Amino acid sequence: MVAKFILGLYSLAMPERVVIPAKLPSNQFDHFYRGGNRIGALRHGPGGPMRPEEWIGSITTRFGESEQGLSRLPDGRFLKDAISKNPTAWLGQEHIDHFGLSIEVLVKLLDPDQRLPVHFHPNKAFAKQHLGLDHGKTEAWIILEAPDGAGVGLGFNATQDKSELLELVRNQDSNALLASLRRTEVKAGDAILVPAGVAHAIDSGIFVLELQEPTDLSALLEWEGFAVDGIKDGHLGLGFETVTDALMLDPLTESEFDSLVLRDVFSSTSMRSILPLKADGYFRAHLAPGTGDFEGGFAIALVISGSGSITFANAPDMEITKGDALVIPHSAGSYSITGAHVVISRPPVASLAKVAP
Numbered sequence: 601m602v603a604k605f606i607l608g609l610y611s612l613a614m615p616e617r618v619v620i621p622a623k624l625p626s627n628q629f630d631h632f633y634r635g636g637n638r639i640g641a642l643r644h645g646p647g648g649p650m651r652p653e654e655w656i657g658s659i660t661t662r663f664g665e666s667e668q669g670l671s672r673l674p675d676g677r678f679l680k681d682a683i684s685k686n687p688t689a690w691l692g693q694e695h696i697d698h699f700g701l702s703i704e705v706l707v708k709l710l711d712p713d714q715r716l717p718v719h720f721h722p723n724k725a726f727a728k729q730h731l732g733l734d735h736g737k738t739e740a741w742i743i744l745e746a747p748d749g750a751g752v753g754l755g756f757n758a759t760q761d762k763s764e765l766l767e768l769v770r771n772q773d774s775n776a777l778l779a780s781l782r783r784t785e786v787k788a789g790d791a792i793l794v795p796a797g798v799a800h801a802i803d804s805g806i807f808v809l810e811l812q813e814p815t816d817l818s819a820l821l822e823w824e825g826f827a828v829d830g831i832k833d834g835h836l837g838l839g840f841e842t843v844t845d846a847l848m849l850d851p852l853t854e855s856e857f858d859s860l861v862l863r864d865v866f867s868s869t870s871m872r873s874i875l876p877l878k879a880d881g882y883f884r885a886h887l888a889p890g891t892g893d894f895e896g897g898f899a900i901a902l903v904i905s906g907s908g909s910i911t912f913a914n915a916p917d918m919e920i921t922k923g924d925a926l927v928i929p930h931s932a933g934s935y936s937i938t939g940a941h942v943v944i945s946r947p948p949v950a951s952l953a954k955v956a957p
Contacts, residue, residue, distance in 0.1 A: 619682070619689045619929045620915040627671050628654045632828035635713035638745070638807050642923045643709070650827070654709040657900035657927045657945075659683065659702075663816040663836070671927075679927060691898050692930035695947065702734075702814060704947035705883040707900045710741075710808040716801050718753065718777045718821040722836075722846035723796035723957050727817060730838055736796040738882045738956075739812035740875050742865070742943065743790045744904065746806045753781030753801040754792065754860070755852040762844060765821075769840055772830075774822045782851060789866035791885075793859075793876045796957075797848040809902060811875070811883045811945050819843045866941075874943070881956030884946045888937040892944075896935070899928040900945045908939020 626645030628636055631652050639654050640647025659680035661669040671679045683690045687701050721737030728734065741752070757780060768776050781801060786792070794800050799821065802808065819840075823830030835843040852860070865874040871892035875885050886892070890906065896913065907921040913933030920926070920940050928935065948956070 617686075617689060618914060618931045619686060621910070621912065621918060621926050621928045621932050622673050623918075624657060624671055624679075624925045624927055625674060626654060627656065627658065627669075629668055632823075632826050633712055633714055633716060635711040637713075638711045639709045643925065644923065648711075648713065652711050652713065656707040656709065656902065656925045657703070658706055658814075660706045660814040660816060663818075669816065673927075689931040690929045692896075694950075695898060695930065698950040698953070699947065703898060704814060704953070705900070705945055706812050706814045707902070707945045708808075708810040708812070709902075710802070710806075710810055712802060712804055712806065714825070715778075715804045717823055717826055718774075718781065718799055718801045719818050720799045720821070720847050721794075721796050721817050721819070722843070724813075725957065726796075726846040727815065730842065731817070731836065733815060733817075735813040735815045737813050737815050737817045738794065738796045738879075739810055740791065740793045740879050740883070740885070741802070742809040742811075742874060742885065743786050743788055743792075744807040744809055745788050746786050746790075747803075749785060750803040750806050751783050751785040752792065752803065752806070753778065753783050753799070754794065755782050755798045755800070755857070756780050756849065757782040757851055759851065760849040762847075762849060765847075765849070766840055766844065769821050772822055772824045774824055777822050782857070784861070787864075789864045791862040791865050791874050791876070793861075793879050795848075795860070795878075797846055798852070799847060809904075809943060811879075811885055813882055819846070880949045881952030882948050884948060886944045886946070888940075888942045888944065890939060890941060892937045892942070894935050894937070894944060896930055896933040897946060898930050901926040901928060902943050902945075903940050904943055906940040908937065911936045911938075 626643045628645045628651040635652030636648035658671045723736040727736045820830045820834035874887045903924045910918045912935045915932040
């Protein structure tokens, strides 16, 4: 009895050496635009009407918040706290050497029931200079569903004059701001990289799996009809004159635009990258279309269709089905997926992350 008691105290004092993959509970919360019912149906969460985002496997908080946005494990602990307690098992020493305790990616589901406003995000250099942060907010969209004819705005369609653009913002001329964007239609299976600084918008009804740098940095150019005070909260506390210094006023060239868009990535019958190559310095996403083998490493997985299983080298097998979201620690080792279509989101390539703007 005494030996068992001493052993129990010893085990409590020592951190876990191995952690196992976990299915994540829903992490929807209120936002300033309408939506969320498709997330609720997919992820067995609360749904809408004002919960259009779920942050999956998140150790990032909403801008200005202390806890909102953080994901919890099934036992109720914040994932962020679990990683801090046992970082090597969760992330691996090589990852820690490059990135510290940051998982380097924020994965979201977006389900807007109204068009997203024209907005943009700062890059790393701007975020460092003005906000003291290590990351900006380059992001990527993987389109899960889209109504016929729906589209996104990606960059301006002509060079903008900053003073004239700020006048449109002051006047809240939504029609002119929306018309200033280059529009492209999207369908399920399209993947689009949105570099920091590029103005953009998303039509109502487009269901998106989003990967991004791990921040919540958005600057609004319009906000009429949205549940947000843009004059107060639309400029990251910097003022519009300053925050628009982070905005790319010139349009993307044809070659730049083409390099940011992949079409019909879900048609692949073999495991493949489903993001443009330029994304690798910020985050990575791969599709296992019913089968796939992955090397070990921290990852966030979302089952987008089907049912099957994941077999891990160092952890128990796990049954999976559509809507399951998993956090996979480095200590689980390599793994194989069968029977389900799964998107695996992972940190960036370290050498590319060092030079990514």
